[in-house]
Amino acid sequence: MARPTTQVRRPAEQGSKAQPRSVSVRMYRDILGDCFLLRVPDGDRTRHILIDCGILQGMPGATEQANRIMADIKSVTTVLDVLVVTHEHVDHLSGFEQAKSIFSEVTVSELWLAWTEDPRDEQAMRLRAGREKVKTLLAKSYTAFANYKSFMSHPEYSDDEDPSEADGEPLEPGPLDELSSVLAFAGIGPDGPGVKSASSTAAILERLKLKAERVRYMTPGTKPELGFASGIGVYVLGPPRDEKLLRRSDPRKNHAEVYQLSGDVGEDYLLAASVMLEGEDSSLDADDLQRLQMSLPFGLRAMVPLDNRLAEIGLRTDDAARSTALSSYDDPANDWRKVDIDWLGATEALALKLDSDTNNTSLVLAFELGEGPHGRVLLFPGDAQIGSWLSWHDLTWPPGAQKGDIDSVNVADLLAKTVLYKVGHHASHNATPREFGLELMTHPDLVAMIPVEEAFANNSKHWKMPFRALLDRLVEKTGGRVIRADRAKADIKAYADDTLSIELQLDARQWQSFFDNLDEISDHQGPLALEYRIPYSTS
Secondary structure, three states: OOOOOOOOOOOOOOOOOOEEEEEEEEEEOOOOOOEEEEEEEEOOEEEEEEEEEOOOOOOOOHHHHHHHHHHHHHHHOOEEOEEEOOOOOHHHHOHHHHOHHHHOOOEEOEEEEEHHHOOOOHHHHHHHHHHHHHHHHHHHHHHHHHHOHHHHHOOOOOOOOOOOEEOOEEOOOOHHHHHHHHHHHOOOOOOOOOOOOOOOHHHHHHHHHHHOOEEEEEOOOOOOOOOOOOOEEEEEEEOOOOHHHHOOOOOOOOOOOOOOOOOOOOOOOOHHHHHHHHOOOOOOOHHHHHHHHHHOOOOHHHOOOOOOOOHHHOOOOOHHHHHHHHHHHOOHHHHHHOOOOHHHHHHHHHHHHHHHHHHOOOOEEEEEEOOHHHOEEEEEOOOOOHHHHHHHOOOEEOOOOOOOOOOOEEHHHHHHOEEEEEOHHHHOOOOOOOOOOHHHOOOOOOEEEEOOOHHHHHHHOOOOOOOHHHHHHHHHHHOOOEEEOOOOHHHHHHHHHHHOOHHHOOOHHHHHHHHHOEEEEEEOOEEEEEEEEEEEEEO
């Protein structure tokens, strides 16, 4: 099926005064992380909106790159009219710490955060308390994993040899390496799991709150005023208040919700480990006790506890029974029967679940340039995953309006007018829904921006970013206008020519219009950013 041609613009009605304008979106390059600087016209001046600034831990030269990025931001403006922090992950926050000396010279007028960060919101406080408890458990589980002698002495995990190679061949990362990588997302590190350092994501976020002249917490379904730049509206889409959707990161198997379904992530909350690790003062409520008993691999009668920490579920034993159990346990002949650290294998699943849940707390914003049927939307979803995307379709503006009402707006309207999609979560497999997301982006001028560094994501982290099926569909939907943080301007059309069939390719005029609005930004060290201008008009 042939791709639609560029939308025909009707001339402005007689007597109206069309004012051509453009918003520029600068995406910083060669990082696995998000950092976007928006330049917005406001009469005879320009306003600036920064959305996130972070680089994933472990990227070579991350601190140097963060300082280059922040220096460029400062060269453009020393005042951020709005700083948006989508969620508390290191690849969205680290730059404020890595380049803090430069950032200290930049003023932040307003800081926008999701309602999940509001210290006065009871639901947010409860969710945050649960998240902190899981972080503590993960940190202690990591320590137990790392310190266990039989684990550390195993050749596969030993520190006695270079973990990067054995017999000249690269080694796959061990479970401890993978767990450490996942914990980094949760703000546990970089000084080590459990260490609350000045560079933790929570600490960075608190400093940003103190720095900003005003902090605003955004709730889905609202339309906050920018206070500048007439003709631009902002719609808040996420994160959802519905906790079932807030915790839903993976698509359902019986519905084609994304471009490929992910595998299951276990929800073993390590209740037994929690009791053992947190100490004598830990306690379980009735629901936790039931879940713990159901999760035990053997019946209670087969268990001999080494202390009375689990007495609350009926596990008690006398000194004689404990002594007998210990003598059998310490017999080297029984080493093969031990399962001491097997429960720690579930720690990574829990860490991944925490990571996904945090992604779903992303503040999701849709900027509408102009109004009415000719408005153009810039969609910034952070790292929102399936539950958040689904929740948007229950929203209508103004609040209380019904879908179909004159002058009402819903998410399908916004997606249909989207001309710039900041691809969620570095184009991972489960952060861009199919029918509820990308397929509703039908504007013929659609452009996608992907903040990704494929070589690092694939080779160092073993992540499929960008996910191939999603990337292919993005190329089809945009006619090849996919701007990647790890590719130069010249690579865009070449990739489209190699990928798209003839009937889906843009014509020469469409490519020229696109490239006329796309600039490469460099500093004295080389390429630094790609900036795309989105023209619009107001009457």
